[in-house]
Amino acid sequence: MSIHDTLNSASRFAASQWRAAGIEGRKEEQRLWAQVSVYRDFLGATGQAYLFEDYLKGIAPRPRPHVSTALGVRQDGTSQKVLALLLRAFDETPEKQLVSVLIHLLNFIVDTGQLGACEDYINNRLDYAPLAIAHFTTRDEAEAWHRGLVEPPSPADILIGDEYYLAWYSRENNARGMYRDYMLEPYVEELTARGIPPTSPSFETRAEAEEWLKKHPASPFDFVSIAGEHYLAVHHKRLERHSLHHVASTLTEWEEEKKRAAEREKTQDGAVSPEGKDE
Incomplete structure (x- = not known):
């Protein structure tokens, strides 16, 4: 399973716990599960999935996930509550591998010195512009930067001039590229x-x-x-x-892109028969 699939599965687990907490009226727990999901969003927005994959490979197997020493000494309240929630979930759920991924995700953010930036992202994500990790004047500059990296952040938005582009990279086949991303x-x-x-x-x-x-x-x-x-x-x-x-x-331009997107969706729908098989 790829790291992206692993993270998506862990995110679906967190979402299911968020829904369950809401149905049962556990509002504080629901709030904390929502924050767990934003840790995952931060990792994705900053293009660090493969860095996290390498971090996971360096963790020795244990019956119960370790807690980062750096996180253990923090007294900020919220991250401690999230950690306590995840450790309790690990003890109570059969989906222990997925909870372990979420605990290690929090550890990774802390161990790499990014908790402050992550919490800023969490607290202000609705007030900030969509996150871009780098800026370039021209596409040639951006592509030269992208080609020059052994493993580019992936996927992550960058700015070329005033426009957003999504830069992507696949470790599995060493493919890479970028395309216009209509974020703004x-x-x-x-x-x-x-x-x-x-x-x-x-x-x-x-x-x-x-x-x-x-x-x-x-x-x-x-x-x-x-x-x-x-x-x-x-x-x-x-x-x-x-x-x-x-x-x-x-x-x-946005109206034109919406029309193109509708045409693409129509084409994709037309390629599948009513029985769900390719024609």
């Missing part, structure tokens, strides 16, 4: 539908807007006007930069 377009659509404030800051050039945004970061989305055209400014805290998205052209 739904935000532009929704925020524009709510209405563009008539008092948005106005600039003559993009350079002026970028300089102003350095001292007035978007939080994380703000509209600005450049040469009379509306743009959505997006603050990428991790990258310490802003991207600027021309509203009119972004909405047009």
Whole structure:
């Protein structure tokens, strides 16, 4: 089983426990199971699945999963509660392998010094722009970086100019690539539908807007006007930069992508007979 399949199975287990806790009215337990799922989301968003796979290979088999020493000395409350929940689940469920993966995932985040970044992601994921791990001016620069890595983060979003791309890599066959990822377009659509404030800051050039945004970061989305055209400014805290998205052209491109996606789905559906067999 690949590491991605292993993580997906562990995530499904956490989701089932979240649902059960909700049905039975155990609200605090449900909240903690939701946090377990976001640890998995953080690992995926930062492209660390293969690093985690290597971490698992270095763990000696034990009757009960070990607890990271670094986590054991923390007194922050939430991570300790999550750990206690997982250890109790390990003792009570027959799905011990899946719970072990979730415990080791928390250990991995702590042992690699990422708990602070992970908790920031957990606490602010609804307030931040979709996470991108790197920025490049051109696609050629991005592809040179991607080719130059022995094992690129996978999968993980990057920014090329102002656009999101998903960079992927398969350890199993050493294949790699990247493609346009429409992460931000739904935000532009929704925020524009709510209405563009008539008092948005106005600039003559993009350079002026970028300089102003350095001292007035978007939080994380703000509209600005450049040469009379509306743009959505997006603050990428991790990258310490802003991207600027021309509203009119972004909405047009997003409509075209939605049509393409609908056509792809229609084509895929048409390739399967009513009995579920390929025609």
